[in-house]
Amino acid sequence: MTAANSTSGGHVSVYASGSLRPTASNINFEAGQTVPNLVIAQVGADGYVELYNGGWEPVDLIADVTGYFGQNEASGYAPQAPARVVDTRNGTGAPGGPVAGQGSFTVKVVEPGATAVALNVTATNPQEAGHLTVHPAGQAAPTTSNVNFTAGQTVANSVIVPVDKDGRITVRNGSWAPSDVIVELVGTYSAASPCAYVPVTPVRQIDTRESWSKGPWPTRGYLWQAFSIGQEAWVLNTTVTNTRGAGFLSVAPDPNTTGSYADRTALTPVRPVSSTLNWTAGRTTANLVQASAGEYGIVDFWNQGWDSADLVVDIFGYYDNW
Numbered sequence: 001m002t003a004a005n006s007t008s009g010g011h012v013s014v015y016a017s018g019s020l021r022p023t024a025s026n027i028n029f030e031a032g033q034t035v036p037n038l039v040i041a042q043v044g045a046d047g048y049v050e051l052y053n054g055g056w057e058p059v060d061l062i063a064d065v066t067g068y069f070g071q072n073e074a075s076g077y078a079p080q081a082p083a084r085v086v087d088t089r090n091g092t093g094a095p096g097g098p099v100a101g102q103g104s105f106t107v108k109v110v111e112p113g114a115t116a117v118a119l120n121v122t123a124t125n126p127q128e129a130g131h132l133t134v135h136p137a138g139q140a141a142p143t144t145s146n147v148n149f150t151a152g153q154t155v156a157n158s159v160i161v162p163v164d165k166d167g168r169i170t171v172r173n174g175s176w177a178p179s180d181v182i183v184e185l186v187g188t189y190s191a192a193s194p195c196a197y198v199p200v201t202p203v204r205q206i207d208t209r210e211s212w213s214k215g216p217w218p219t220r221g222y223l224w225q226a227f228s229i230g231q232e233a234w235v236l237n238t239t240v241t242n243t244r245g246a247g248f249l250s251v252a253p254d255p256n257t258t259g260s261y262a263d264r265t266a267l268t269p270v271r272p273v274s275s276t277l278n279w280t281a282g283r284t285t286a287n288l289v290q291a292s293a294g295e296y297g298i299v300d301f302w303n304q305g306w307d308s309a310d311l312v313v314d315i316f317g318y319y320d321n322w
Helices: 258-262
Strands: 002-004 010-016 027-029 049-053 060-062 077-087 104-108 116-124 130-136 147-149 155-162 168-173 180-189 195-207 222-226 231-241 247-253 277-279 285-292 298-303 310-321
Touching: 002 027, 010 195, 027 285, 077 104, 077 116, 077 195, 077 231, 077 247, 077 285, 116 130, 116 147, 116 168, 116 285, 130 155, 147 155, 155 180, 155 277, 155 285, 168 180, 180 285, 195 222, 195 231, 231 247, 231 277, 231 298, 247 285, 277 285, 298 310
Parallel strands: none
Antiparallel strands: 002 060, 010 027, 010 049, 077 180, 104 168, 116 155, 116 180, 130 147, 130 168, 195 310, 222 298, 231 285, 231 310, 247 277, 247 298
16 A cells, blocks of 8 residues: 655555454654655455545555465465565665665565465665566566655565575566665575464554553663463564654564563563664654564564654454464
């Protein structure tokens, strides 16, 4: 889903037709911005979804259908802690240096046997406005985009994309000027994977702007959130707002139990290096994340900036063993 040609700030909510509009949001935008975000939406009984403009002025909406979920073997999902597979800034997984304008690279992100992968893709240091498109290796690039950016902007977006028989994808820079690209693997889909997607009515789980038991989002620290044990991963929309400086959000499973937090014996988890979204001062930024719940059903949300910010987390579904 992409919001474009906005004349003032606002948000977009996507939800099943025939249901009440949730408080959860999928995209947050400001005047003049073009903002994409991956949306996994429950559909109504008639197969429709509602698109709600929460702003006070008109905005153009673009919706690209990239797939659907059913409880069958082809949809099986295996989550993992985020792993960086490409960083063109230092030559990880791809040739070092920015991807040329109208250029592309192909990379193996998973072993053969997977049908698709869940990624977080980031454009950074772009010299001009443009977009990134991610698609299976060996196929022509589609006309749709996954990440839209302006000159100098760092922008991340979640991507679910099929892979070729060798587990490869291709990333194309649709700009006319170079840009660096970061790709992180967060999960795989295959017949051997154990989990099926279960949608829920969207609900707000965390909002540090309001009274919340764990207090404000700590600078250079993390908030932990216990989800129910038994689910392998959660589909969340994360939003960072009221930002006073630049930073990035990391989302990762927590190695502690709720009991260890209760008796104050929990150990501080290793700080992740992966990023779910990046923000700058004064900007509200959102991104979908498929968060692994780890062994104990706890997910950490790290504020990797040096300045204060607020965090909002909305739940849209989960992956359960069938």
